[in-house]
Amino acid sequence: MKKQKIFLIIAVITLLSACNKVLDLQPIDRVPASQLFTDIRGLKTVLATLYNKCPIEDYNYVPNSTMNMTGSGADRGGGWSLDAHTDNMVIVSHGGDAVAPTNDGYWDYTGIRYINGFFDNIKALKGNILDDASYNRLWSEAHWIRAYTYYALVSRYGGVPIIKKSLTIGGDNSQLYVPRSTEKETWDFVLAECDSAIMYLPQTVNATEGSLRATVWAAYALKSRAALHAASIAKYWNNAPLTGPAVDAKLVGGMTMTDANAYYQQCIDASKAIIDNSGKALYMPNPANPTAAATNLQALFETPAVADVEILYKKGYVDGVSTQAQGHQIDFYGYPSQLQQASAFMFGRMGPTLDLVNLYENYTDNGIGAPGVLVTRTDGNENTYLPTPNNLSLTTPYKYYNSQYDIFAGKDARLFAWIMLPGSAFKGITLNCQGGLIKPDGSKIMYTISGSGVGLDGLTYYPLGTTNAIGFSCFSQMGTDLSANGSSTGFVIKKFLQEKTTPTASRYSGSTNDYIVFRMAEIYLNYAEAAIESGQGDAALAKTYLNAIRKRAAHTDQIPATIANIAKERQVELAFEQRHYWDLIRKREFHTLFSSSRRKSLVPVMDLRVNPPKYIFVRVNNYYDEAANGVTWNPNSYYRSIPGTASNLLIQNPGF
């Protein structure tokens, strides 16, 4: 009996002491804040995470999917670059990169919570492991990242909930339901955050403390970009007005011309601060000739390290082959399909459009900056675009060319620097974009590798110029989806690509060249646009800046700084740098540009009716846009739908 009692007591004691306070246990797979923030290195680790969460639309941004799509298995899902959502580029994809708003689901209140927590943590460490200067810099850095985060939100959704401190659960949880601020308040918040960033960010950064951390110029640059965006919406809202509860509450729109001019002034001031005080300037502003200009401009993006003088902020990468979930794939995705590697698909599908190529000037330099027309016909009619090259009329007076390349002679150096043209050389290949064949009897074979024709010279010719399956870079197997490697426009992207070197042989993460986030050319153009749009600032300076960019591309004349000229210069200078999409958004031009519209392609066709055979160039509607009966932008797409309105009780945007 006694024994039994002892057993019982032991059992009860064991039972009572068995359970630890399980909810108080520290997880052993992560570092607690108390430990992380005892050391400046821990702090920097957190800072690096914040930088990584910064919504920079870089090489790893996939507009149809997400920010920061990295990793060894990170298939693009068929898309990179917001420019493919505009008239600048068509991507042949199986994921869909039609003209449509971003579908990235960006709503990073997790990131905002990280940032707000970071503010709390550095405040606690001030005077402890952080001296005043270090604290101030980190404080400004976090404000810069928060400005960038809210800039990405307001440009997608209009006004959003502004949360400046960590929210805690418990007590009155109604404080968790932060309503949307107005669009104007949100833009003002972004600009105020930029001002906070400007306060303590350093003018230069060095390698020991992190060469890719934000400088004060990065903060001014963000302010310049954001203020111009806000100003344009205020000015151009009525080009695509919306209605509904969100408009009534000014959660979208609701800004006046007075607001527009105030924002334009902020853009002017921020841009001028950079231009006057940063010591930054255009890279290689005085080229000897167009060829030298093209070399310089290619180098600016191929090896941004040489062009530090122009760069205000850039994002860097480490090789994803040696470090998991790093690196990017612009080269392997961008290289023309003539350079494709075994078993790789998704090659060379980024095709700059003829719409964009048309815009580049030639060097007549007549003082008006008119686009340099590609001469495809002898009768001067360059406004006819056929549905397909099969529709070409044998009696149309096309101009004959000996090569695919000659038609581009005398065009703007930037065209040669940033767009791979048919017949141009790249990494040992000559880009072949032939899209069809006209046989001596006038019958046509277009857009296929099958078939051939015997020329009047007795030789055999092929529709894509070759029977070699990797001997061409355009117009191959279009409409057949996955196997359709190559461009659908007759051009291949060249900006950003590595020509001198070849990245590590990994499809998804082998490229490490830096992504330029802000550069001086944009700041010049921001200043020019803000000054001319608002009548504020210095119009003469606007003209100087506009023409400095053209001079860097070897133009010798001075064109007037009109709204149209500045817009055209933005499109050709900042092509593929994700700016054009946001330009069309902020100036409300998408819906008029795209209303069952077709982007354009240029198809080099070999004509066997002449001896020796020569090339003609056929202006056609892009295959994919034609097949889709055109692409359309719905006016309510200027804002994205607010996620989770049923639970967060936010007012939804118009049309959703």
Added chain:
Amino acid sequence: MKKTLYILSLFTSLVLFATSCQKDNYPYPNAQVFGAIRDSISGGLIETDLNSGSQIGVYEQGYATPVIRNWVVKQNGEYRNNLVYSNTYNFVFQSCNFFPYSLNGVEIKAGENPIDFQVIPYIRLKNVSITYDAAANKINATFSIEGGKPTVKVAKVSLYAFTDIYVGELVKKTLTATATALPTQTLAGADQTILPATVYSLSIDLTQVANAAVFAIHRNYYFRVGAMGIQTGVGTIRTNYAPYVVIPL
């Protein structure tokens, strides 16, 4: 033994099959709503685009946070929804091709509910004629327009062509203008003022090489004329149309 096992398992699965699935406790949509969007003056149907055209915004009442449902309108202005719960509804029309309109507290009863919405279009297209001139090989359209209210102006008039009935601003072939044949006229300045006496003449020159390519196949083609209004304070404005015309080419 084996046989018993088979029978037993079959029996078990039959029992489970018969008892596992029960109908949920929600009633089936028991009402049908149909009708048309009509011009309150002329009584005519207000034509639209099927995709991205007029929509009926519907709020079912009785929920703490009513969520909008959008019902599609057929391109001729009629609509039908056969899967509606009988309840009280608010109807809202925004970003259509007529002045914003709402109808609140509409009682939808079980069974059929015919409801026509009487609205004011931005623009009415009148005296429309779309014909094929075989001698000149042209499609010619003439029409005049009238503003729904005196404040309405006109931004653009167009002759659209496509291979099916959904022809319009958002479903169309790309047509090329020639010196003597304009398929679309964008208006500026004083020309934006709507005058009942103005007759708009639009045409498609089928001898132009790109246009000839569009109409290369002999078949029925569908043509529709449309006009885009200008009016402040109403949000997105969509195109007003006349009914389509079929022309075999």
